[in-house]
Every structure is written in C-alpha cells, then in structure tokens.
Amino acid sequence: MSNSKPLDRRYIFLILLVGVTLPLIFPLGLKSEVSDLARQVYKLVEETPTNSTIIISFDYDPATNTELQPMAKALIEHAWKKDQRIIAIALWPQGVQMAEQAFADIMKKYPDKKYGIDYMNAGYKTGGMVTIQAMGRSFKEVFPSDFKGTPYEEIPMLKNVRNYNQISYVISLSAGDPGLKQYVMAAHDMYRVKVSGGTTAVSTPGFLPYINDQHQLYGLLGGLKGAAEYEALLGIRGTASNGMDAQSVAHVLIIVFIIMGNIRVYKQKKSKHEKK
C-alpha cells in the first residue's frame, strides 16, 4: 500500500456522489438529535405572544437556498402557527424573491393568511448595519413602502409599528455580510431587541460566541442540520430532514477517507524509516 500510486481523486468524487444520491432516493430514516441551540430558537418563537409583530430578514440568495430556505419555511410556519405577524425584509437583493417563495410555499398550509395583515414584504434595502440602526429610529423612513410600492400607511399591520420597540424579535437568515452579525451589533447591542438566526454551516462557528449569558443571540440554526432540527421540533418532514440521511452518509464516507489517508501516510513514514 505504501508504494502504490495515490488514489485518483475522481473515484472519491464518484463514491461521494453515489453515497449522497442513494439515501435521497431510498431514505434511511436515520435519527437526528435536536441541539440546545435549535431549542433556544424554537423557545423564542414559541414563547412570543400571539399577535406580536416580528421581523424575518432574508439575507441570502439562491446560492444558499438548500440550507437557508428550509429554515425560512419552518420559521414562517411556526410564527403563523402562533398567529404572529411577519415583516420580511432583505439586506441582500435576491432575499426579496426568497421571502416571496417561502411565503407562497407556506400559504398552501395557511390559506387564510392575508398580505398586509398577517405578513408583508418590505423589500430590499442597501446599507447593511446603517439600515439596521436606522430601523431602530424609524421603520417608515427606511421602508416607506413595501416591495410592490404600497405606501407604509396603507399596510394595516404596520399601523402601530414605529421602530424596534414594537418588534418582539428579529430573525436573520444569513449567508454572510450584511446579515446576522450586523443584527447582533446594531439591533441587539444598541436597541436590545431579541435577535436570533440561521446561518450557512460555513459561518456557524463564528456566531457561537454570541450565544452567551448576555443573550447577544437567542439560539442559532446552523446549516442543513439546524434546519432539520427545527423541522423536527415542529413535527414536520421537509427538504432539510430529507437531506440529512445523505448528509450523514457523506460524513461517514469522509471520515473513512480521512482514516484511510492517515493510515497511508503512517505506512509511508514507517517504510521510509525502515529504509533508513
């Protein structure tokens, strides 16, 4: 083994492809434990009173659709289950369409929810942290109309919304900057509004320090696993839960490859040592 040629990496790609495809076609039904981080997000939504107004910020684009869209759908469903009113905003331009798509999907389960009363889409605003700070002073100044151009005054659910004081919590679904970090810094640390969120798995470790006794963040949904955990808490099986079997198989394969690679390096070192 030590003198053999290195394995062509294309075989690894092929094995991974097969390993991910098969569980998608033939689900294994593997169980996924729910983490404390997901429970904290769930608790925040669950314990917020009925008729509260909340913000979900769609700070991502189709590139991270797989990880963040299932979170968006699960969070909208949970908020509507609790009869909370949702203001959707976007710090990323394509977040507007992502929000529309998520609302349209959940509307199939909640056909009685009405635009302008139970939810609204304020649209995209450039500016990142400055925009979040400005919302703390006046929501109307930042979003004088919704994404279709309907003036602020004509949207019934915004009648009593002036700034963060009328918002129960903010959830940012974030694929980078601007996103969750800016909400922690501006919305929570300046205006003390409760902030939670979901991120792509790549950026999840960077947000973990914000979950502390200062409550800079109320829980966190990390990647596809976080979305699947939230679906499990809601008792639904969505795209995230369906993808977790494939994810688990891929992780096992990668661990096997790492072990094989290390054994190979160990044997190579040993044979070199013996030759000396």
Place this chain on the structure above:
Amino acid sequence: MSQFMTIFGVWLGAFFTFSIFSFLYKDNPFYKLAEQIFVGLSAGYWFIYTIYSILIPNLFGKLVSDFNGNLILLVPAILGMMMLIRLIPKLEWISRYPIALVVGTSVGISMLRYTESDILTQMTATMINPFGFSSKVEMIGSIILILGTVFCIMYFYFSRKQEGVLGVTSKIGIYFLMISFGASFGYTVMARISLLIGRLQFLLGDWLHIIKP
C-alpha cells in the same frame, strides 16, 4: 407558454449543473461555457439591479418626482458624480473625496459597534461565576470557556518569550485553537455536502421527478 418556460428553465438548470460538475472529471468546453455564462449573467444582473433597486428608488426617482426642495438628496448625487469622474484620468483625484468619506464613515460606525459587541460584551460574557450554575455540565462548560479564552489570549501575547508558565499555557491555547479549527472544518464540510445535496434534490426532484421536490 409559461409551463413550457418552466420546463425549459428546469432543463437549462440541469444542463448547467452537469456542465459545472463535469469539471470534477477534467476541464472541458461545457464547464468553460457554463462558467463564462455565469460570469456574464451575474455582471449584467447586478448592473441592472443596482440601477433599478438602488439608484432609481433611493435617488433618481426622488430627484425627478419627489424632490420637494429636499437638498440633502443632492449630496449623494454630487458624491456619486465625483466618484464617476475617476474615469477621466486628469480629474481622477476628485474621486478620492467620496471614497474617503465612505471609508471614514464605515470605519467610524464599525469601530464603535465592533468594540462594543466583539470586545466589551464578549469580555462581560466571560466574567461569569462558574460555580454559580446548578448543573455540573454547565459548570464544567463555563470553566472550559474561561480557561480556553485565557489560554488562547496567552498564545497571542508576544511581548515575552513563550517559556515557563507562559509556554505551558500558550501550548494549551494552541490545543484550544486546533479544536476550534477542526470544528470549523467540520462545519465547512457539512456546508459543501449540503450544496451537493441541494443540486441532487433539484436533479432528482424537479428534473427527473424520482423524489418529491
């Protein structure tokens, strides 16, 4: 017609997915085609989006139809024009002023917020009484949190040679850092596999209808 466009869009998506994945075998014309189209489309998309979603609603639209003597709107308009003067080599220096303003404002805002959120609040969150927790798990967790923070900072203390107590503590700090890098790597792997899962869900669901989309 709309149904045809939807199906056509799905087939187009499948074609480009395969074209991009074909690079895993080796570089080829299909990959190059998909790459070039992606770059061109992105540039065109952002150009139009900037005009219609940022410039027109925030500036041009207001200047033309809703000015009402709102002189403040002229400030970004003039700064924007100063920025564009960069295209004239002789007057390029004028663009430095709006750039300086943007950089200065961004630094000012970020410095304040980062100091509060990433330094002061984080320090406060570390100043906890580990023995004040009711459960042993929380107690051990908070002790690890405090020790990990202190040891990692020790590693980044470069004003003294890292030997003796400082050497031992900074060495432990390295282990804490290594564990955190390992965790980050694990999350990165998870994210990349998620992207593959997303594409396969599209191919098997929306395109081939083998699984439920």
